[in-house]
Amino acid sequence: MISVFLVDDHELVRTGIRHILDDTKGLKVVGEAHCGEDAVKWCRQHPVDVVLMDMNMPGIGGLEATRKIARFAPAIKIIMLTIYTENPLPAKVMQAGAAGYLSKGAAPQEVICAIRAVHAGSRYIASDIAQRMALSQLAPHTETPLACLSERELQIMMMITQGQKVTEISERLSLSPKTVNSYRYRMFSKLNVSGDVELTHLAIRHGLFNAEPSMSSE
Incomplete structure (x- = not known):
């Protein structure tokens, strides 16, 4: 039996995935969290085989949660299940320690296949995403300008696009405000932007941030 932990800030999404997985032989959902902080805490306290992780959530978000879990529990296989499919996010997520990357538009059967694949020790990236990643390596001049950002810079950029202030980011990432500002200015x-507003506009243009209002999970 493969145990699965769900992380998404939308209860409706978690409920839908739970129904699919609980109806699948050999899979069992053992817990849920609505944010990255709770996911990290839960994984420290409970054994689990696979984590299905959303990217854009309140707090530290899916990228930072993936990095933390992969660091203290490398045996846990993490699959990022997100609306963000453009580079550089897939590559950064895999570098952070994820074993898989899927679009939320994936068919239920592909999610199940990905879970079984990463549990067996393989990596799983949706074919269309893997193709874009490969093409970006063949033609680096066509890459998004965001590819120049480090994993930490990308994480802070995503938090800024969510409207989080420097003090919030520093607290959530256990960094000093001075360090966070250093990343911002870098x-x-x-x-080549002059502030957070331009940074957010750039993120929207390159698919890093969804400008549409998100559903409430309350």
Whole structure:
């Protein structure tokens, strides 16, 4: 039996995935969390085989949660299940320690196949996403400008696009405000933007941030 833990800030999404997995022989959902912080805490306290992780959530988000879990529990296989399919996110997520990357538009059977594949020790990236990643390596000049950002810079950029302030980011990532600002100004220089508003607009243009209002999970 493969145990699965669900992480998504939308209860409706978690409920739908739970129904699919609980109806599948050999899979069992053993817990849920609505944010990255709770996911990290849960995985420290409970054994689990596979985590299905959303990317864009309140707090530290899926990328940072993946990095933390992969660091203290490398045996846990993490699959990012997200609306964000454009580079550089898939590559950064895999570098952070994820074993799989899927679009939320994936068919239920593909999610099940991915869970079984990563549990067996393989990596699983949706074919269309893997193709874009490969093409970006063959033609690096066509890459998004966001590819120049480090994993930490990308994480902070995503938190900024969610409206989080420097003090919030520093607290959630256990960094000093001075360090967070250093990352911000480094991003501004790399991306040739002058502030958080321009940074957010750039993120929207390159598919890193969904400008549409999200559903409430309450």
